[in-house]
Structures are given as C-alpha cells and as structure tokens.
Amino acid sequence: MSQNANDAGVVQALLDRFNTQRFPRAMELKAKVDRGDKLENFEIDYLAEVLADIRSIKALVNRHPEYEALVVKGMNLYTEITEKALGNESK
Numbered sequence: 001m002s003q004n005a006n007d008a009g010v011v012q013a014l015l016d017r018f019n020t021q022r023f024p025r026a027m028e029l030k031a032k033v034d035r036g037d038k039l040e041n042f043e044i045d046y047l048a049e050v051l052a053d054i055r056s057i058k059a060l061v062n063r064h065p066e067y068e069a070l071v072v073k074g075m076n077l078y079t080e081i082t083e084k085a086l087g088n089e090s091k
Contacts, residue, residue: 007060007063007064018074023074025046026074026077026078030081030084034084036088047081047082054071054074054078057071
C-alpha cells in the first residue's frame with residue numbers, strides 16, 4: 001500500500017474521531033470552564049492525551065498541509081480550554 005493510500009485512511013480515521021468524539025467532548029469541557037468550574041483530574045488527563053495525540057501527527061500534517069489549518073484550530077480550542085481551566089483553578 002502506498003504512503004498516500006495509508007495516509008488517506010489515517011486522515012479519515014482521525015477526522016471521524018475528531019467529529020464524533022473529540023470535538024463534542026471539547027465543547028463540553030469548554031462549557032464547563034466557561035461557567036467557571038474546575039476540571040476533574042480525569043478531564044485534565046484527557047486534555048493532556050489529546051494534546052499529545054496532536055503532536056504525534058506532526059509528520060502526517062507536514063505531508064498534508066491542507067489539514068494544517070484544521071489541526072491549528074483544534075489546538076487553539078484545547079489551548080483555550082486549558083488556559084481557562086488554569087484561570088479557574090487560581091480563583
């Protein structure tokens with residue numbers, strides 16, 4: 001199987017996971033921190049896992065720069081959640 005065919009499958013799986021799991025969960029976490037609530041330890045662990053996953057697809061995004069803007073938007077969303085959560089902790 002060629003690299004492009006393999007990449008297409010990986011990209012599709014990542015997009016599916018983002019749309020069905022990661023984005024809805026991110027929006028739940030964002031709503032929580034926007035209310036001023038603190039995150040639970042398991043939610044912080046989840047954010048760390050997601051950010052590690054984003055870093056792990058760097059090579060894939062380098063091969064397919066057409067997805068870079070989407071990845072950056074996702075990173076920005078998770079960064080916003082993290083920063084807001086840190087602010088909530090200090091209150």
